[in-house]
Amino acid sequence: MQLSLQKLFENYLNKKSIFVNKDALTIKYTPYDIPHRDEQINLCAQILAPSLRMERPSNLFIYGKTGTGKTVTIKHVCSELEKVANDKNISLKVIYLNCKMRKVADTEYRLIAQLAREMGVDVPATGLPTDEVYNLFYKAVDDKELIILIILDEIDQLIKKTGDEILYNLTRINSELTKAKISIIGISNDITFKSNLDPRVRSSLNEEEIIFPPYDALQLKDILESRSKIAFVNGVVSEAVIAKCAAFAAREHGDARKALDLLRVAGELAERENCETILERHIDEADEKIETDQVVELIKGLPKQSLTVLYAILSMDKFNEENSENHTGLVYNLYKNLCLKAGLKNLTQRRVSDLINEFDMMGIITTKVISKGRYGRTKEIELNISKETSEKLSKIIEENLNI
DNA sequence: AGTCCACAGGAAGGGCAGGCGA
DNA sequence: TCGCCTGCCCTTCCTGTGGACT
Known part of the structure; x- marks a missing residue:
């Protein structure tokens, strides 16, 4: 048994992989080139640019369905912004939090505690009054002139769970600070999110907003082509396979994440079968597998x-x-x-x-x-x-x- | 027009586990 | 150790509701 496992692993290592950089098909990968999002990238950049003059940029809200490139776009813009800030010795910090992550940022306490941790303060997971956690955060932030951009991904989930009071508190943070300035960047899958907010909260936001439309099948094809060039060995992915992936994902409101997942899982299935190219049936199998895996992961x-x-x-x-x-x-x-x-x-x-x-x-x-x-x-x-x-x-x- | 069904879903609060500081 | 704070899970109580039926 052990011997055959050893053989299996050795075979695996000796086998030539069809992948060059599988990460390029995962959610954590931030590509340098984001196709069909030039307009949104420019808008984000224009809104956030004042931070380079140590002015507080407007709060920014980004709306769009899953897989429309919201997160990847804002991360890309912010990382470019950080590069420039670094070069010019400008104090700028970007904090990214996903509000859907259970036990991390899904309640007011956890969110502020996590922000304080990002600023290097050790905050216990429970036990302190929320006011105290806010104070710890203020102290950590306010010791020098600094612009902080807080990206709250899936903010609609947080508000749904905890109410909109937290948003009001967040926007008021600036009045408590003397040196640092904070801007909130909210990302939401729910376009009607803002209309459900308390009018008092809405007016305190004073924000800019950008809407990300879904990708169509042709745009998805472009995205898949550019990523597959990075991810796979030349010749592994045919045009028909890319077209099929794009069509599958376009069926589900133009979800690029789904398209990339399909291609990655199809690649894994092909590799497991020792195929040198991805076949169209691998896409069907991947579609089935992704659904099952996602649900099993959810209920775990x-x-x-x-x-x-x-x-x-x-x-x-x-x-x-x-x-x-x-x-x-x-x-x-x-x-x-x-x-x-x-x-x-x-x-x-x-x-x-x-x-x-x-x-x-x-x-x-x-x-x-x-x-x-x-x-x-x-x-x-x-x-x-x-x-x-x-x-x-x-x-x-x-x-x-x-x- | 009024009644009634089978819930939906909001509000309040109890009980528990767990961390912190005195 | 104790009191105080938190989040979380849950119950109890309650009001609201759309439309078939009388």
Whole structure:
């Protein structure tokens, strides 16, 4: 057994890889050239340029769907800005935080604590009053003249979770500082995000905004071509494969991230099969694999109660005898039976309703509040994942819960 | 027009774990 | 050790709601 593993690893090392730089297809890669985003890059640069004169740039809000290049663009502009600032000895600091990262920046306390940590202050994960954390941050920031650009990615998720008070507090930070100046750069997938804010918060923002439109299939093709040149050995990716990737991603609101993921996973599948080129069927397989992997990754680490609710949702169709719409009541009944089977104490319907909403936010299901007249108002639940993924998930949950 | 259903979802608060400072 | 603070998970209580039915 051990010997064959050794052989496998040796074979792997001796094999010629079809990748040259796989990182070029991942989210962490910041390309020097970002196709079809010149206008947005210039706008960002114009808005942030005053920082080079030690003037506080306007707060900036960037809107656009997933994979429209928001993050990569702002990171690119900021890194160029930092280069110039370094050359000219200008005190400029850029802090990037993703508000969706659980346990990092998903509450007001954690966000400010993380900002303070970025400024080199050690803040405990819990235990201090929030005011105190703000004070620690002020002290860390305000010891010299400095421009700080705070990029808050997926800010809509933070506001959804904690309310918009935090945004008001953030914009007021400048009035507490004497030397340093702070600008907030918010990135949101939700274009209606701003309209849901309290008017008081909206006026305190006083911001500029840039909207990133989705890429079309031709633009996605360009992006894939430029990245595949960096990522793969010459000749591995055919034009047909790129066109197919682009078409797949264009189908989903022009998501470049999805297109790059497809190409990367298809490459990995081809390499595993010892193919020297990526075939079109690898794209189909990659599409399936990405969906399953993403959902499995999402549910990893979820508590047993959430998994039981998800299992109830996954098995709705089997138990829906009248074959009517699947709704909250049905899920709750299934869930209670599952709890009995698994020896768990069941939660209240109120709480289960929140857990169902969480799965909706994760994108595993889609829910819609409907009224059935005198038969009540409820939430219609529809699965967003393929049958194969659903079956795989069910198996994982069964093993986890011993049911 | 009024009733009624089956919830949705907001608000308040309890209980717990965990960190910090006195 | 104790009191105080936090986040998190959860319950309880409550009001609101769209449309079929009477």
